[in-house]
Amino acid sequence: MLRNYLIIAGRSLWRNKGFSAINIFGLAIGIAACFFIFQYVYFESTYDRFNTNAENIYRVPISYAGSLANTPATAANHPAVGPAMKADFPEVVDFVRVVSNALFMNSYTLSYKDVKGREKIHSETNMFLVDASFFNIFSYPLLSGDRKSCLSEPHSIVLSSSTARKYFGDTDPLGKILDMNGSMSMKVTGVFEDVPDNSHIKFDMLVSMSSIKQNYGYDDWGWPEFYTYVVLAPGTDVKKLEAKFPAFTEKYLGKLMKELNFRSSFHLQPISDIHLNSNYSREAEVNGSDIEIYFLGVIGVFILFIAWINYINLSTAKSMERAKEVGMRKVVGAGKSQLITQFLFESSIVNLLALAAALVIIISCTPYFNDFIGKDITTGFFSNGLGNEPVFWFAVLFIFLVGALFVGAYPAFVMSSFIPVRAVKGLKMYPSGGISIRQKLVSFQFVLSISLIASTVVVFQQFNFMRNGNLGYQKDQVVIIKAPVVKGAVIDNEYQIFKSQIQKLTSVNNATTTSDIPGHKIRLQNNFRRATQSKQQSHATYLLEIDENFIPTYQIKLVAGQNFLSIDKSSMDSASITKVLINEEMVKTLGFKSPEEAVGKIIFYMAGDDVQLKVAGVMKNFHQRSLKEKIDPILCYYPNFSNWKYLSVNLKSENASKSLAEVEKLYQKTFPGSPFDYFFLDEYFDRQYKADARLGNVFGLFSILAIIVASLGLLGLSSFVIKLRTKEIGVRKVLGASVVGLLVLISKDFVKMVCIASLISIPVIYYLSNAWLENYAFHITPGLSVFIIPPVLLLTLTLITICTQSLKTALTNPVKSLKSE
Template sequence: MIHHFLKMFLRASLKNASYSLISILGLVIGLAACALISLYVWNERSYDDFHSKKEQIFRVRHDRFTNGELNRQWAAGPMGIGPDLKNNFPEVNRFVRLNRGVNEHKVLTNGDVLFKEGRIFYASEDFFKLFSFPLLKGADSLVLRDPFTMVVSESFAKKYFGEQDVVGKILKCDGKQEYVITGVFKDVPENTHLKFDALFSFESLLKILGPKETEELMTNWGWEGNYTYVELNSSTSAAALQAKLPAFVEKKMGNTLREWNEWMEFTLQPLSSIHLYSIAPDELEAGGDGKSINFLGVIAAFILIMAWINYVNLATARSMERAKEVGIRKVLGSGRSQLIKQFLFESFIIKLIALCITAVLVVLLLPSFSDMVDRTIDLAVFGMTRVWVLIIFIFVLGVIGSGLYPALVMSGFMPVSVLKGRFQNSLKGIYLRKGLVTVQFVSCIVLIIGAFAVYSQIQFMRKSSSGVDMEQIVVINGPTATDSTYSSRLKTLCQSLLQYSDVKDVTVSTDVPGHHIRNSNGNARLVGQDVKEGNMYQAIMTDENFIRTYGLSLMEGRNFSGNLKDQWRTAIVNETAMKLLGITDPEKIIGQSMYLWGDTPEIIGVIKDYHQESLKQAIKPLVLVYDTEVTDFYSIKIKSSSSLKEIIGAAKVKYGEAFPGNPFEYFFLDEHYSTQYQSDQRFGKVIGLFTLLAVIVACLGLLGLSSYLVSQRTKEIGIRKVLGATVAQIIVLVSREFILTILLSNSIAWPIAYFLLKDWLNGFAYRIDIGLLSFLIPGVCILLIAILTVAAQSIRAANTDPVENLRTE
């Protein structure tokens, strides 16, 4: 029987080769697009999925409120929150704390081998008991138990010691403290938000801080420097524990928080949600966007459904060509069930061919696609049982879902009517095909509108003025290892750089534009204001050259004087900070003092608001505090791009002389600032690519369907040509119903696109307006594409000799 079915399939396919190729091509594009998006979505959703206790692990993040309004959300929290939860709630099995330490970057040395490391944390001794990072050497309960011990990754060990056994070896940190290596762990996979190359024991940090400071930090809930993870009992409901936390906060800190007109809330964030659904600015690494990933998943489903719709439309439209075949086979004794089996078998073969071609295509395209989305996506995912279950499910669903209806239609033809030539397509079938085409174009129009809006928003953000002059500014990362001579060394470095004629300015600061400001004060206010009027302000410690180097505009007052006696005694605020302090006239704030970390610096100037971060973020109240001894960033403003290489080379030499033992690292400020938009640009590229594929799939279906419908009207076209109809009139005749379908599709797609875009754009503090052009341009584009596709078939039919058209009938 299968041999017979295969023979019939080959005969029908060869007879209508063009339609078969269109069906297969549409399925291949749809399956390949769906597969690539699914692999990306799967990869994003797989973050931290490998931990054996993933269902029991939660991160304790917290929100801070001032005057009842949310002013910040932190992934990190107080040092003491982990022990406090463990001691007060039996639901908590254990806790783990991570801390970057005083310096985010550390210089590690083994003799002459020296590297600057940025992925090192202080970690609690239960770290390897909580998380499933395999230890290759050392015991999970011992490796992080003692002070000044550390564990390293395989690649980290080889970088410093080659192929030697590293257990017991010593590394020196920042030229001061020595750490003994007690274990080696397998390199951390890409699909985790916890990316680290080495861990110091948390006891090391406590020893460095000393008993007095440790005690203060353990009881001070205002210091957010620790990432705390808890493991709950398997029988514990996270929601039930969460409900107990407000009372816990009230008991521990209620009076103190009310005194400062503040409040805090702790949230148990599931480990699996951190990568896609965290908006905290202090994340360990930039995460994904759950909303975008969900949207891409919908796109994958749309494209696959569109490919299936193509198959259904073409198969049912071609049913009349096979009507006589069905009639003859029924007369010869074939039952309807046998015919259904045959047509389902044909659907199976076509889908199998498309699936095999898709598999090859995905393997070839995956490396390029991985580069596009900036993720390491490999074929290892196909080793997972559940992936194969999903593939088989989609394949079977495609075979049955898109093959059953055409099979039922063709097997239901009545032999007498068919053989007498009185058969024609039913109105029900025609309406179904029109409905399916409408669904295709609704999907296409929504995607095109979305792609157009994403592109417009990205361009808007990139072209909007940030208020900062970032051209030809080179930023050097400050040293991690310093001593009591730092201030004089820094001064010497800056003066030596300014000796070069092409160096316009040099400034030092704790943050630079494009960098999230790490310093903030939760109860800043003017001297004389009530404590309840305090608010959250961000602060950058910098010198007198900051405003000039970055081209900031001073609205009122003066710049820092350069007098070292003014350190922490003078401050400059931005417009937003001034208004939050209750003053609208810049002149009236000059000379007033404000409370800031226990000091009361005098406000000497007001600068215009500028975008410290991307346009996703609203401009926050900012205070510039005069401090010339910061160690974070040195920014060099260069006059001419032609001298960039020379100045960087000279800066490397001077930096090495000033801070020996510290690696020289630099970046260009404009490039650094642009990296904030990389994830949005990647999303825009992905949306654009798959929108294009969706349009191609829709056009393939339209091409096949219009070609078939034109072939069914050859007699009518011939008669109209004889009666004097022009080619243009024939194009209008054939295109009319497709144009009406697309107009209907636009009326359905526009409201859907509007609500989707409104939701997406709400994630941006500064955004484009969704105007009529945002819908008209994509709508007109899809209309023109459809008209051109149908017109190509119509012109060919219209230019055919009417005699030939009538002869075919």
């Protein structure tokens, strides 16, 4: 019996090669797309779970209330929190602090001189200082060195494998000495595997925390810049432990909180929640979003549904051609159960072939997909990835069973229910409502397609809005040069000479030195208040060090007051009054009614009466960070020292490469031996949107795949409908029907379904787009294009597909059409 089923199935598939190919290929694309989506969703959802003790590792962020209620909650915390928690709470068995080396140095280089005197020197960025417990808590693979002791001694450094190769090639790096900034010798004590993409914090080098002296404040309660992670004892009730935190903060911060009228609250955040469910200030990197992952999962299900609907529609439509076969088999004694088994067997073969084709697509397209999203999400698929999860294989089995049995069941029952006499005579065989069900399924398919197209339109419009929106300053043609490391004493005159020579270049509009640049969260922060306010009314504000060229270089508008003059250099800790610039958000934060009112007013720094600041001018708000974030209150002052971190050079647009070469020549002349480390501001700023760009690409790709799958089904279905109406078309042509009239006749039902689907899609699109856009502080308002473009695009594709199929039949000689049956 099985052999008979197999032969009949093979004949049926071969006889209907076109329909079989559409079914198999459509299902294969749907399954492959679903796999890639859920592989991506799995990857995003398993950040940091490679740590063997991940379920017990928590980060300790901090939030504020009272006078600091407007200060955003931050992922970092005071450096003394970790040691104090371990000492005070038996539930905390270990801790580690992680802090960027940039907090202590404006710039840093590493150099290595081999035995032949050849020196390799590089400017570095991804360097963190960590406690000796780092590798005891986290499971980053250590290729060489001892996990327990490699970071215990001062001036110890552990390198990633790629960084080690950069300096030492294939030579064993252990015990080698790297020179930092020409003034500190660092001993290589370990090498770790490059940090995986699914780690919420990325680093190339780790330096022992004991390398910095205690007077730098890493045991302090007033410097919330350190990421603090604690390991809890297994079985710890997190809620009960957090309930002890108010007394804990009161013990260590009570005096300061009372003096300044604020409250600090510590929290325990599971490390596995950071990437998708964390939106704190000072995150280590741009995080993902659980809402976006949810939407992608929905897209995966949509594509699979579209493929399954194609199968149902094409199979039931094709049933007319097999009516006589069913009738004859019933006449010779075949039972209904046997026919159902036969058709389900055919469905199983189609789905099995689709799975095989999907596997080929997955294997061949995986490298391209990884490049497309910019992440390697398939490494270790069977060892510690999605293939290692039993639920994945249950899902594969479920998809196969649904496709083979449940989706194949409806066509099987339709065909097995044919009345033998009517089937043999070739009479109409559709059961009552059969065509209506198929139309509803196609309409549902159109609803899914329109929703996916609309989602893609919203994502790309928001992304373009963020990339091309008015930031309040000039970012194009601005090159950023990182501060050099001058060996020995830093001579202020060198900086001044370099900047003045840069400004003399005919290819340069202007240049400015700053402590931070747009596109990066300002690292300096402190409390400020108006002279008429008490200490309890101070406000946390970001502090930016600039010079008199900052405003003209970035073309920031002054709405009141005046810019700094070259004589306005001062120190924030001096007894004399320091001139400052503030932005409009700072005006609002301090409670001034207008920028004009703020000009000339005295404000106090660090909530102390001894440091007075005078507002010289008010800058128009500009987006220091991405448009996902709110505008920060910013205060700028002109320091009387040249310990700058960045030099921003506004180039003329005629020949940027030539201008850059001139700047580099001056740099090397002024700072010999220091690497010329630069980047363009627009590219740097756009890095904040890397996750959004990736999301847009993924949405676009899978929306296109969904449309392709839907179009395949539409192609097969329209081809069959036209074939059924061939004689009708011939009769209408004989009676004088025009080609255009025939095309309208054939396509009107499909156009009607697109229109119905469009009406149903409107509330779905409105809800989903607004839910997603709420993640952005500045976002678009979905306009008519979001509701018009998707239906019009789908309608166009539908008409092209239908008319392409219909035109040949409509142009055929009616005599041939009438002989077709």
